[in-house]
Amino acid sequence: MEMRGMMGGFYKISEWIMRLAVTNVLWVLCSIPVFLAAFSGLVTADQEGSLVWHTIVISILSPFTLFPATSAMFSVARKWVMGDTDVPLFKTFFRNYKQNYVQAMLGGIIYAVLFAVLFIDYRVYLKDLDGFGVLAILFLALMVLLFVSVFQFFSLLSHFHMKTMQLIKNSVILTIGRPFRSLSTAIVSGFILYISIFTKFTFLIPFFMGSLIAVFAFFNFYQTIQKMQAKAAANEADEDALPIEESPTKDDEKIK
Secondary structure, three states: OOOHHHHHHHHHHHHHHHHHOOOOHHHHHHHHHHHHHHHHHHHHOOOOOHHOOOOOOHHHHHHHHHHHHHHHHHHHHHHHOOOOOOOOOOHHHHHHHHHHHHHHHHHHHHHHHHHHHHHHHHHHHHHHHOOHHHHHHHHHHHHHHHHHHHHHHHHHHHHOOHHHHHHHHHHHHHHHOOOHHHHHHHHHHHHHHHHHOOOOOOOOOHOOHHHHHHHHHHHHHHHHHHHHHHHHHOOOOOOOOOOOOOOOOOOOOOOO
């Protein structure tokens, strides 16, 4: 029997808290080497060369742990955004973790190298130039672009059947082609990361940080894809259409 009124509202809220927390905990556990390296880097960030060293370590570990785990988390978020809120969390997470592991790892290697190069170059140029100039702003802009395109990559990976390079290409196209959606994803994700890491709300990291970002990022992605597909189905000429290489949507097979 469905509960109504205030009790029904509290029950739905508690359900969503549980869903977000369980999925986030699974993500953290599957990415534990990266989190340990990141925590160690924050503790020793004031030491000379420590930040660069930990950036390299995280870049090596991320493709094999963080990226597959984040891909699985986005697959769960996809189900929620598309209306399947009662999906079994453990089975959905680990089923997609296994299915998308290779593509997530390959994409992770490419993104990790790009992030590491941009971040280290940014640190070097900032130190050498002794100031915050145009070059530093350019590096920051590229890192933000890469940051948002990673979310597009995970969303595409969880939603479409594509080859790895096609996923990365379309991720960049979506990021640049839909600047307002990309900007909102960057702002909201950045805000969640900031309050989780640099404020007293650090409890968000193990329980809600990743799952909240995944839900919002996939929601933005899904709105964009639905709009594109609606225009394509209506056969409307759209000058603002994205040249995205689209593949069949992944089937929502029943998990036995």
